[in-house]
Each structure stands twice: as structure tokens, then as C-alpha cells.
Amino acid sequence: MQPAQGIVEQSHLAFQSLKLVLETAGASLADVxxxxxxxxxxxxxxxxxxxxxxxxxxxxxxxxxxxxISQLALEPLRVEIRAVAVAGCGDA
Incomplete structure (x- = not known):
């Protein structure tokens, strides 16, 4: 999979991936x-x-x-997101 080149595109992809992982675990972005x-x-x-x-x-x-940081594990990537969520604590 070829990552998007610009920071805006990569950022959207990273947040969309985070949202999907949270939803799969029964949480949401509101729980972060x-x-x-x-x-x-x-x-x-x-x-x-x-x-x-x-x-x-x-x-x-x-x-x-x-x-x-100087680099990420995959060279073309410019951003990585780590989140801590508490399922059920968000407003949404």
C-alpha cells in the first residue's frame, strides 16, 4: 500500500485508521x-x-x-498517531 504523499492526506488517513481501530474495539474518538x-x-x-x-x-x-523524530518505521510516512482511549467515557 502506497501512503499518501502530503501531510494533510497522511493525517486524514491516520485519523481514519484510528477511528476504525477504536470502533472495532467498541470505542470512538470521543473516548480518546x-x-x-x-x-x-x-x-x-x-x-x-x-x-x-x-x-x-x-x-x-x-x-x-x-x-x-528523525524517521518512522515506514520511510514515506511523516506522521504516526498513538492514542489512549477509555471506552464509554466520551460524550458521543
């Missing part, structure tokens, strides 16, 4: 209490990534930490 994102181009991508994140998390929560 902590978000950690890893970026290979932190400064260059942060504004665009934050705009995409706000689509999936319109409120100013969950807790979010962004970490700049």
Missing part, C-alpha cells in the same frame, strides 16, 4: 483521553496537521503531545 503524535517534519507540518486534528477532535481535548 490522550493523543501522542510523532512527526518527521514537526515544524513544517504542524499547522496543517493541527487543522486536520481539529476536524476529528473539534474541542481542545484530548491531551495532546507532539514529538519530532
Amino acid at each position: 483521553v490522550e493523543l501522542t503524535t510523532f512527526h518527521t517534519h514537526l515544524q513544517a507540518d504542524m499547522a496543517a496537521f493541527a487543522q486536520v486534528k481539529d476536524v476529528y477532535f473539534p474541542a481542545r481535548y484530548p491531551s495532546w503531545t507532539a514529538v519530532g
